[in-house]
Amino acid sequence: MAWMAWTTPTALFFVIIACILVTFTILAIKFPETPRLGVLRIETTRGDRLFITLLGSAFINLAWLGLVGASQPFALIVCLIYAVGVFRWV
Structure with a gap:
């Protein structure tokens, strides 16, 4: 490879x-677990929330790279906050 x-x-x-x-x-x-309803009003499981988190984190990192530059460690902090929010409320 x-x-x-x-x-x-x-x-x-x-x-x-x-x-x-x-x-x-x-x-x-x-x-x-059984699926639960969150703020999106759709049933989600842990796997669904993980997928939403990974997809959103990719977009956060791409936006950060385009708007701020190559200082990605701060984007990681934003992604972690986003992940906590997704797993808590979605």
């Missing part, structure tokens, strides 16, 4: 995503 130009941050990103997916799979097996 030398054609992909793997860097440490890229590899770390995919390892973290894989760990999150494994963790959510274990949680779903150990603690099954």
